[in-house]
Amino acid sequence: MGENLTGLIKQVFIVWKPDRRSSTPIYLQIADRLQHLIAEGEYSPGSPLPSERKLAELFDVNRSTIVQAYTELRAHGLIESRPGSKTRVSLHQGRDQGALPPEWHRYAENGVFLPNVPFLRHIREALAQNPSIIDFASGKLSLNLSPVQEINEIMRNCVYQPEPENDSLLGFPPLRRALAAFLQKYRGINVSPDSILITSGSQQALYLITQCLLSPGDAVAVEAPSYTLSLSMFQSAGLRMYRLPVDEYGVRPEGLRTLQKKYRIRMLFVNPNFQNPTGTLLHEERKKLLLETAGKLRLPIVEDDQFSLTAYGLDSPPPLKAETDAVSTLYIGSFSKIAASGLRIGWIVAPASVIRRLSDARRQMDLGFSVIPQQIAAKFMASQYFDPHMDRLRRELILKRDTTAEALRKHLGDLVEFTVPQGGLHLWCRILPEVSDSRLLDEALRQRVAFVPGSVYGSGPGYMRLTYARPNAEDIEPGISRLAAAVRTAVRAAAE
Numbered sequence: 001m002g003e004n005l006t007g008l009i010k011q012v013f014i015v016w017k018p019d020r021r022s023s024t025p026i027y028l029q030i031a032d033r034l035q036h037l038i039a040e041g042e043y044s045p046g047s048p049l050p051s052e053r054k055l056a057e058l059f060d061v062n063r064s065t066i067v068q069a070y071t072e073l074r075a076h077g078l079i080e081s082r083p084g085s086k087t088r089v090s091l092h093q094g095r096d097q098g099a100l101p102p103e104w105h106r107y108a109e110n111g112v113f114l115p116n117v118p119f120l121r122h123i124r125e126a127l128a129q130n131p132s133i134i135d136f137a138s139g140k141l142s143l144n145l146s147p148v149q150e151i152n153e154i155m156r157n158c159v160y161q162p163e164p165e166n167d168s169l170l171g172f173p174p175l176r177r178a179l180a181a182f183l184q185k186y187r188g189i190n191v192s193p194d195s196i197l198i199t200s201g202s203q204q205a206l207y208l209i210t211q212c213l214l215s216p217g218d219a220v221a222v223e224a225p226s227y228t229l230s231l232s233m234f235q236s237a238g239l240r241m242y243r244l245p246v247d248e249y250g251v252r253p254e255g256l257r258t259l260q261k262k263y264r265i266r267m268l269f270v271n272p273n274f275q276n277p278t279g280t281l282l283h284e285e286r287k288k289l290l291l292e293t294a295g296k297l298r299l300p301i302v303e304d305d306q307f308s309l310t311a312y313g314l315d316s317p318p319p320l321k322a323e324t325d326a327v328s329t330l331y332i333g334s335f336s337k338i339a340a341s342g343l344r345i346g347w348i349v350a351p352a353s354v355i356r357r358l359s360d361a362r363r364q365m366d367l368g369f370s371v372i373p374q375q376i377a378a379k380f381m382a383s384q385y386f387d388p389h390m391d392r393l394r395r396e397l398i399l400k401r402d403t404t405a406e407a408l409r410k411h412l413g414d415l416v417e418f419t420v421p422q423g424g425l426h427l428w429c430r431i432l433p434e435v436s437d438s439r440l441l442d443e444a445l446r447q448r449v450a451f452v453p454g455s456v457y458g459s460g461p462g463y464m465r466l467t468y469a470r471p472n473a474e475d476i477e478p479g480i481s482r483l484a485a486a487v488r489t490a491v492r493a494a495a496e
Contacts, residue, residue: 205346210234
């Protein structure tokens with residue numbers, strides 16, 4: 001229970017930390033914050049509080065500072081301690097006993113939707129608390145790679161024109177028409193606007209699929225490593241996940257028949273083009289075998305195609321959905337990885353019966369998507385700005401990729417191996433000596449650099465995903481230098 005409470009208070013305090021420049025002593029700041037949480041009912045009468053040691057670790061202060069904070073609260077009758085027992089919120093705070101709040105922390109520990117992977121929570125908490133950390137962990141573009149000026153120009157010329165209620169069940173009709181033209185031009189997919197459902201990013205698309213098209217206990221096949229293995233939504237949906245290995249040529253589909261026969265696989269999730277996290281591109285022969293096998297098994301494929309347009313060559317690799325025999329494929333995409341993540345525009349291309357089912361569920365969730373971001377996205381896709389933005393994005397990503405690879409060779413050349421990706425946002429790196437993921441991540445955050453351990457994506461220990469698209473170009477080499485120091489420290493610790 002103590003660990004759960006520590007995790008809870010970390011979540012509560014993630015947007016708050018003591019102000020070391022304030023004239024108010026730190027112990028009083030902490031006492032005031034705890035008093036606020038108690039008053040708000042986060043910690044109800046009788047609830048145990050974290051130990052002085054754990055709270056000191058959380059705020060990076062001496063234990064004596066927490067002792068002072070608890071002494072202050074104890075003097076006001078808000079908490080009480082007994083020898084040999086935990087410090088607890090007082091049962092007698094002058095509050096009417098008939099108006100006691102619920103024990104909110106206990107509710108926060110329940111629910112069917114599981115919390116995020118611990119490593120990812122740890123990274124996000126560290127990034128929120130320390131802006132000086134160089135971020136190779138977040139799977140997003142840096143701000144200077146987003147078409148901010150272009151979108152601002154579009155917004156200046158936008159006029160709010162809501163569509164009739166019944167015309168917007170699948171998303172803003174002009175956006176779905178623009179998407180149909182976009183998918184035909186850039187991805188080779190012939191699709192009607194009525195076969196497109198707008199979502200709040202690709203994550204919502206996956207959530208709708210797992211909740212509406214599958215049932216608890218169903219078996220699904222996923223790539224390994226794969227970002228899907230980092231998503232708690234699959235476990236929350238009660239799905240059983242079975243892995244198809246990924247190598248330098250992408251996912252290996254020859255094991256699909258065996259999985260289907262043994263576990264009755266209901267659906268396959270793949271990210272064939274510049275796969276997250278490995279950056280691999282599915283080989284053409286494997287693509288044919290995958291589609292052929294899925295067709296014979298009548299097995300639906302969910303294809304996530306977020307990175308294809310970042311291809312650093314002349315042509316973007318076609319998606320599975322563009323193949324003539326791709327009738328088994330549900331296609332999802334997003335603008336988050338190539339344009340403005342803040343618009344939260346994603347989509348699903350699927351048969352009409354599936355679109356109806358998913359759109360009904362989506363409407364129950366939020367009663368419809370905001371028209372304004374959809375209007376902006378529709379205009380941006382069809383505008384004169386899109387192609388120049390993509391050209392600039394690819395040039396900048398190549399520069400960042402090459403800077404990252406060069407820095408890795410310079411600072412960690414004897415300790416790591418990697419393949420330079422030909423598209424996408426990520427570089428997949430293997431640390432050659434034995435190392436603990438947990439120890440390495442902790443050391444990296446102490447060195448003020450963040451990455452995502454490969455075990456988050458289902459790999460063995462000693463792998464890491466570096467998102468070179470996220471940090472500014474001038475921060476990449478200093479960030480890799482910090483990472484190198486962390487790796488060497490963790491390797492020495494593993495050898496001792």
